[in-house]
Amino acid sequence: MTRRLVCLLMLILLVIATLQIGFVYRALLKEADEVFDAQLKQAAQALVLTAPTQSTALVSPEAGKAEELDLLIRERGSSGELHSTVDGVFPEQVPLGFADLHTSLGEIRVFTARRADRDVSVGQRLAARRELAREIAFSALWPLLFLAVAGLLLLYLIVRSVLAPVTELERQIGRRDPGSLTPIVDPGLPLEMSPLLVATNGLLERLSKALEHQRRFLADAAHELRTPIAAIGLQNTLVARADSDQERQLALEAQGAGIRRASALVDQLMRLSRLETADAPLQVAELDLMSEILGLVDLHRPESEAKHISIDLTGTAGSVHADAGLLSAVIGNLMGNAVRHCPPGSKVVIEAAVRDASIVVTVDDNGPGIPEGDLPAMLRPFHRSAASGTPGSGLGLAIAQAACERAGWTLNLSRSPLGGLRASVQLGTGNA
Amino acid sequence: MRLLVVEDDSMIGSALQALLAKDGHAVDWAEDGASASTALRTNTYDLVVLDLGLPRVDGLVVLRDMRARGDTTPVIVATARDAVQARISGLDAGADDYVIKPYDYDELSARIRAQLRRAHGQGRSQYALDDIELDLKHRVARKAGAIVDLTAREWAILEPLVLRPGSVLSREQLEDKLFGWGHEVASNAVEVYVHGIRKKLGQQVVQNIRGLGYKVPECE
Numbered sequence: 001m002t003r004r005l006v007c008l009l010m011l012i013l014l015v016i017a018t019l020q021i022g023f024v025y026r027a028l029l030k031e032a033d034e035v036f037d038a039q040l041k042q043a044a045q046a047l048v049l050t051a052p053t054q055s056t057a058l059v060s061p062e063a064g065k066a067e068e069l070d071l072l073i074r075e076r077g078s079s080g081e082l083h084s085t086v087d088g089v090f091p092e093q094v095p096l097g098f099a100d101l102h103t104s105l106g107e108i109r110v111f112t113a114r115r116a117d118r119d120v121s122v123g124q125r126l127a128a129r130r131e132l133a134r135e136i137a138f139s140a141l142w143p144l145l146f147l148a149v150a151g152l153l154l155l156y157l158i159v160r161s162v163l164a165p166v167t168e169l170e171r172q173i174g175r176r177d178p179g180s181l182t183p184i185v186d187p188g189l190p191l192e193m194s195p196l197l198v199a200t201n202g203l204l205e206r207l208s209k210a211l212e213h214q215r216r217f218l219a220d221a222a223h224e225l226r227t228p229i230a231a232i233g234l235q236n237t238l239v240a241r242a243d244s245d246q247e248r249q250l251a252l253e254a255q256g257a258g259i260r261r262a263s264a265l266v267d268q269l270m271r272l273s274r275l276e277t278a279d280a281p282l283q284v285a286e287l288d289l290m291s292e293i294l295g296l297v298d299l300h301r302p303e304s305e306a307k308h309i310s311i312d313l314t315g316t317a318g319s320v321h322a323d324a325g326l327l328s329a330v331i332g333n334l335m336g337n338a339v340r341h342c343p344p345g346s347k348v349v350i351e352a353a354v355r356d357a358s359i360v361v362t363v364d365d366n367g368p369g370i371p372e373g374d375l376p377a378m379l380r381p382f383h384r385s386a387a388s389g390t391p392g393s394g395l396g397l398a399i400a401q402a403a404c405e406r407a408g409w410t411l412n413l414s415r416s417p418l419g420g421l422r423a424s425v426q427l428g429t430g431n432a
Numbered sequence: 433m434r435l436l437v438v439e440d441d442s443m444i445g446s447a448l449q450a451l452l453a454k455d456g457h458a459v460d461w462a463e464d465g466a467s468a469s470t471a472l473r474t475n476t477y478d479l480v481v482l483d484l485g486l487p488r489v490d491g492l493v494v495l496r497d498m499r500a501r502g503d504t505t506p507v508i509v510a511t512a513r514d515a516v517q518a519r520i521s522g523l524d525a526g527a528d529d530y531v532i533k534p535y536d537y538d539e540l541s542a543r544i545r546a547q548l549r550r551a552h553g554q555g556r557s558q559y560a561l562d563d564i565e566l567d568l569k570h571r572v573a574r575k576a577g578a579i580v581d582l583t584a585r586e587w588a589i590l591e592p593l594v595l596r597p598g599s600v601l602s603r604e605q606l607e608d609k610l611f612g613w614g615h616e617v618a619s620n621a622v623e624v625y626v627h628g629i630r631k632k633l634g635q636q637v638v639q640n641i642r643g644l645g646y647k648v649p650e651c652e
Binding site: 046208223226227229230231232233235237238241243251254257258261 | 441443444446447448450454466512514532533534536537538647
């Protein structure tokens with residue numbers, strides 16, 4: 001990346017420098033040309049004012065010889081007589097003003113001035129003029145060329161030092177263990193790039209949390225399955241060792257119950273895992289809250305009637321916009337939890353009410369409750385209250401919590417005024 | 433042998449109790465740590481099968497309490513906690529063995545036998561007297577080379593006696609090995625089983641020490 005950037009910048013700089021040098025060179029040549037021309041014109045106009053035949057003597061005392069840049073002068077008198085500093089160079093007729101002439105000395109530039117039939121032509125060799133102009137131009141351009149080269153070098157160094165942290169970052173990421181989700185160390189990135197690193201590290205952290213959660217869930221799930229599977233194993237041995245048909249029948253029934261328990265646990269695990277990793281969209285519909293809850297009460301009736309637990313439903317809430325599956329996962333699990341953990345003859349009261357423009361469903365019981373300190377932990381998967389004497393999967397409240405999170409509701413556990421546990425779900429706003 | 437199963441899971445507890453009873457043990461079953469401690473203080477057990485994740489009082493606490501009281505009853509921890517650290521702390525707390533759920537019943541049963549043999553100061557499970565051979569491990573009894581069928585109850589009487597040949601066990605002690613809690617014990621149960629053993633193996637195997645109890649003679 002650094003190399004590409006440097007190459008590109010250098011190319012651009014090089015093109016600009018070349019163009020600039022070219023333009024300056026041409027401009028300098030043109031300027032020099034104009035200066036020389038002005039010099040010729042001035043000389044010719046000055047000489048034409050002097051006395052006849054003096055002009056050649058004035059400019060070049062050594063007639064016949066000419067240095068490279070010396071002015072070549074010819075005077076033509078009114079009667080046609082010719083005087084010249086160089087012999088045989090100028091043609092017979094020279095036009096007035098500027099003219100480029102091919103002569104024995106090569107190309108020359110000439111200016112001819114006329115005054116009262118007397119012509120004075122002043123010339124200069126073009127090759128020598130150009131040579132001088134080039135020299136001037138080059139001496140003016142040298143510093144520019146040097147600056148361009150120094151600029152390129154400086155540019156390279158700056159780009160490299162600015163991008164060094166990026167290169168370091170690149171190396172660091174390249175060296176990483178593919179399974180590693182530890183944050184990337186900031187190698188001193190430029191201010192503009194830090195947000196990218198912060199965002200990337202944030203993503204890594206979330207990923208690592210999710211992965212850790214999955215790992216723990218898997219370990220917990222495997223652990224939780226040990227007990228039901230151990231039971232099935234023992235029950236199976238008992239079936240194999242039954243001494244009578246009656247004994248075998250009883251053992252088989254026990255084994256059936258063991259298998260049902262294990263599959264119920266697997267079922268709950270699946271449900272929880274699906275809730276926690278759900279990507280299917282919610283299917284929100286207008287539901288009649290009271291009839292939904294009544295349906296769930298009916299579902300729990302066999303269990304509650306077997307334990308002589310009464311379930312009362314009160315409330316005023318009308319319809320609610322919710323996903324029916326999530327609603328029954330939350331309310332059903334809270335209800336099931338209350339029925340399971342309450343001793344026979346207990347009371348469960350469900351209330352659906354509108355509070356502060358949102359619908360709140362509260363499940364109260366007068367069972368043993370949960371010690372205040374244990375309450376927050378109860379929402380985690382596989383956590384059972386140490387005070388609980390009733391075996392459970394430890395997933396009911398976790399499923400309710402996961403469903404709440406999915407739906408954007410809030411689940412709260414507290415002490416119930418009835419003496420047991422109060423679980424309240426805030427369903428968000430609804431149409432009361 | 434009289435065993436205590438401490439297990440909060442009712443399915444495992446009831447199945448384990450039934451299986452161990454079939455093997456001729458008298459099995460008590462405690463469903464939580466508190467009642468396990470009570471049972472251990474009020475009864476003498478030959479071995480405890482202890483789950484760790486118990487409601488109210490953790491199994492490790494029960495185990496440490498036992499050892500703190502000087503109770504050396506063999507304890508086999510049977511738990512779902514499989515982490516090496518959990519095993520180490522279980523053994524450090526005084527467990528004699530550690531099995532992880534789900535375990536095979538035959539393996540647990542073999543470990544129970546091994547612990548019982550060790551606890552009774554004898555690594556062997558063979559006993560021979562005259563033409564009688566007893567193999568406690570495989571529960572095979574032979575008289576003059578022929579296999580003799582003994583019931584689980586008869587084995588339950590024989591086992592504690594054979595493990596300590598020469599020492600006397602009272603009728604009450606033997607009753608303890610036969611029945612768990614809540615069993616109506618017929619007053620002559622031990623005599624009935626001893627009678628059965630003698631009928632199958634011969635009079636000399638189980639000797640009655642009047643007023644004290646029963647013993648099997650030392651081999652050789």
